[in-house]
Amino acid sequence: xxxxxxxxxxxxxxxxxxxxxxxxxxxxxxxxxxxxxxxxxxxxxxxxxxxxxxxxxxxxxxxxxxxxxxxxxxxxxxxxxxxxxxxxxxxxxxxxxxxxxxxxxxxxxxxxxxxxxxxxxxxxxxxxxxxxxxxxxxxxxxxxxxxxxxxxxxxxxxxxxxxxxxxxxxxxxxxxxxxxxxxxxxxxxxxxxxxxxxxxxxxxxxxxxxxxxxxxxxxxxxxxxxxxxxxxxxxxxxxxxxxxxxxxxxxxxxxxxxxxxxxxxxxxxxxxxxxxxxxxxxxxxxxxxxxxxxxxxxxxxxxxxxxxxxxxxxxxxxxxxxxxxxxxxxxxxxx
Amino acid sequence: xxxxxxxxxxxxxxxxxxxxxxxxxxxxxxxxxxxxxxxxxxxxxxxxxxxxxxxxxxxxxxxxxxxxxxxxxxxxxxxxxxxxxxxxxxxxxxxxxxxxxxxxxxxxxxxxxxxxxxxxxxxxxxxxxxxxxxxxxxxxxxxxxxxxxxxxxxxxxxxxxxxxxxxxxxxxxxxxxxxxxxxxxxxxxxxxxxxxxxxxxxxxxxxxxxxxxxxxxxxxxxxxxxxxxxxxxxxxxxxxxxxxxxxxxxxxxxxxxxxxxxxxxxxxxxxxxxxxxxxxxxxx
Ligand SMILES: Nc1ncnc2c1ncn2[C@@H]1O[C@H](COP(=O)(O)OP(=O)(O)OP(=O)(O)O)[C@@H](O)[C@H]1O
Ligand SMILES: [Mg+2]
Numbered sequence: 001x002x003x004x005x006x007x008x009x010x011x012x013x014x015x016x017x018x019x020x021x022x023x024x025x026x027x028x029x030x031x032x033x034x035x036x037x038x039x040x041x042x043x044x045x046x047x048x049x050x051x052x053x054x055x056x057x058x059x060x061x062x063x064x065x066x067x068x069x070x071x072x073x074x075x076x077x078x079x080x081x082x083x084x085x086x087x088x089x090x091x092x093x094x095x096x097x098x099x100x101x102x103x104x105x106x107x108x109x110x111x112x113x114x115x116x117x118x119x120x121x122x123x124x125x126x127x128x129x130x131x132x133x134x135x136x137x138x139x140x141x142x143x144x145x146x147x148x149x150x151x152x153x154x155x156x157x158x159x160x161x162x163x164x165x166x167x168x169x170x171x172x173x174x175x176x177x178x179x180x181x182x183x184x185x186x187x188x189x190x191x192x193x194x195x196x197x198x199x200x201x202x203x204x205x206x207x208x209x210x211x212x213x214x215x216x217x218x219x220x221x222x223x224x225x226x227x228x229x230x231x232x233x234x235x236x237x238x239x240x241x242x243x244x245x246x247x248x249x250x251x252x253x254x255x256x257x258x259x260x261x262x263x264x265x266x267x268x269x270x271x272x273x274x275x276x277x278x279x280x281x282x283x284x285x286x287x288x289x290x291x292x293x294x295x296x297x298x299x300x301x302x303x304x305x306x307x308x309x310x311x312x313x314x315x316x317x318x319x320x321x322x323x324x325x326x327x328x329x330x331x332x333x334x335x
Numbered sequence: 336x337x338x339x340x341x342x343x344x345x346x347x348x349x350x351x352x353x354x355x356x357x358x359x360x361x362x363x364x365x366x367x368x369x370x371x372x373x374x375x376x377x378x379x380x381x382x383x384x385x386x387x388x389x390x391x392x393x394x395x396x397x398x399x400x401x402x403x404x405x406x407x408x409x410x411x412x413x414x415x416x417x418x419x420x421x422x423x424x425x426x427x428x429x430x431x432x433x434x435x436x437x438x439x440x441x442x443x444x445x446x447x448x449x450x451x452x453x454x455x456x457x458x459x460x461x462x463x464x465x466x467x468x469x470x471x472x473x474x475x476x477x478x479x480x481x482x483x484x485x486x487x488x489x490x491x492x493x494x495x496x497x498x499x500x501x502x503x504x505x506x507x508x509x510x511x512x513x514x515x516x517x518x519x520x521x522x523x524x525x526x527x528x529x530x531x532x533x534x535x536x537x538x539x540x541x542x543x544x545x546x547x548x549x550x551x552x553x554x555x556x557x558x559x560x561x562x563x564x565x566x567x568x569x570x571x572x573x574x575x576x577x578x579x580x581x582x583x584x585x586x587x588x589x590x591x592x593x594x595x596x597x598x599x600x601x602x603x604x605x606x607x608x609x610x611x612x613x614x615x616x617x618x619x
Contacts, residue, residue, distance in 0.1 A: 234414070328470070
């Protein structure tokens with residue numbers, strides 16, 4: 001086992017060395033393309049931002065430049081650290097108190113309370129990620145089987161195609177009031193395990209991100225090559241095995257393309273619905289800062305905007321990685 | 336010999352936007368057990384349609400298929416099919432492609448170890464055991480075609496159906512595969528129905544060559560018995576007068592049919608593909 005790991009590590013090492021050598025060797029131009037040009041682009045954008053931001057006056061002062069935003073990012077991180085320290089102190093005190101009480105009287109009832117501090121920026125990011133992933137997973141769990149069924153059955157296709165076309169372009173903002181009302185009416189509980197606002201945002205994300213996967217899966221399932229269908233018929237694969245062994249694998253490249261679009265949509269929808277549903281998360285953070293209106297608010301909002309962009313990008317990369325490792329179609333253009 | 340497969344009064348109409356298109360018109364044919372039969376004819380005359388009807392992939396508008404005295408209507412592994420463009424599942428390895436067929440056909444009858452052995456045996460038959468773990472996109476066209484043949488053979492079909500199995504291959508690969516096919520068929524005694532464009536291939540491999548008239552409404556134009564002794568050796572045949580006689584008969588039929596109907600150009604039917612034979616023979 002350990003030798004296996006070692007040899008693999010060594011393998012990676014050699015791989016890296018080879019790559020560096022290749023970079024250093026022939027194609028200085030590709031280094032320029034891959035590293036230098038993006039850097040230049042970034043610098044140009046930062047400069048334009050710094051210069052442009054000064055010109056725009058708002059009620060909260062001039063728009064923050066990159067330096068101000070960077071400072072705010074530092075502040076947010078410090079706040080997070082401070083809050084964590086407070087929480088740790090709180091738990092320590094609680095533990096000590098409980099230990100003391102138990103030492104005096106082993107029968108004593110100890111209470112463990114959780115720390116209820118203000119959610120920090122990092123907490124908001126975590127909440128957002130949990131919400132988007134749950135909405136997206138739920139959407140995929142519905143969209144892939146439904147897409148396969150619709151793609152395979154011309155009857156189902158004829159029945160549901162108009163419905164899909166109708167709902168696909170609906171914006172999250174239109175769903176939100178309906179979802180809010182429905183959740184309020186249906187989800188009544190005195191001690192809710194899951195908060196209503198979370199449920200509302202999650203369902204909104206689901207409703208908007210279901211369509212790309214659904215449509216792509218249906219197209220993928222309905223365009224299985226007739227030759228492969230013939231193979232399956234000659235082998236007399238029964239219906240389930242035909243779907244599992246022939247239809248699903250042939251549709252995989254299309255399904256992944258759909259999933260990637262869906263995840264992008266999910267992330268965009270999430271921010272909007274968090275703002276409106278007041279579900280904790282990045283969207284609510286932006287909204288709160290907007291309402292707050294302090295001199296630092298604009299900078300903090302900019303930090304959130306950049307974070308949203310970065311996370312969206314990373315989510316897309318994750319999907320791409322998954323696609324590379326799961327999909328058999330290595331020739332598909334992955335970018 | 337006992338009739339193994341019978342096409343009884345088969346007609347095929349395709350519905351098209353411009354009305355029905357009559358592709359096949361009253362085809363009657365009996366194939367004996369262990370016989371190697373080739374179907375030859377101009378492009379679009381309905382050869383693939385005949386094969387698909389025998390496979391059960393298409394339903395004849397009239398008439399039907401009788402195997403061992405029983406009518407068959409649906410596809411099944413007893414009629415193994417080798418497709419024109421290999422039709423391997425691209426997400427499975429070479430082994431996986433054959434395994435899919437073997438699991439399906441011998442699932443309850445063979446143990447796992449026996450199945451594995453049987454898969455490897457079939458891949459060895461077509462000389463593909465060395466590439467078992469490769470994916471279809473990693474192997475050449477000829478290799479894919481071999482795997483397609485191995486997959487069809489692994490179902491242990493009573494009848495092997497082949498739709499231009501070597502059409503897309505270069506002359507050398509084709510000659511090699513033809514030799515392996517002759518050898519395998521001699522060993523297993525399978526009944527084979529093969530569609531081809533290639534006159535030399537038809538004569539070399541077949542016991543009988545069935546020539547289809549140009550469609551629409553194609554019928555059987557002529558049936559030629561190829562009484563050449565087996566095992567056949569392509570270089571020896573080049574010297575054989577019988578061989579040239581058979582070849583000439585088919586060429587005459589195809590050219591006569593072609594000029595009489597003035598249909599679309601004969602795709603490859605007249606063109607000589609005997610690159611492995613001496614020049615004077617190839618042009619003879
Ligand atoms: N599904 C279909 N719908 C309508 N017409 C069809 C259909 N399938 C085949 N045909 C027609 O039937 C005729 C015979 O087709 P087939 O594919 O059997 O020809 P073929 O002899 O195999 O030709 P080739 O040698 O080029 O493969 C053709 O004219 C074709 O246009
Ligand atoms: Mg054909």
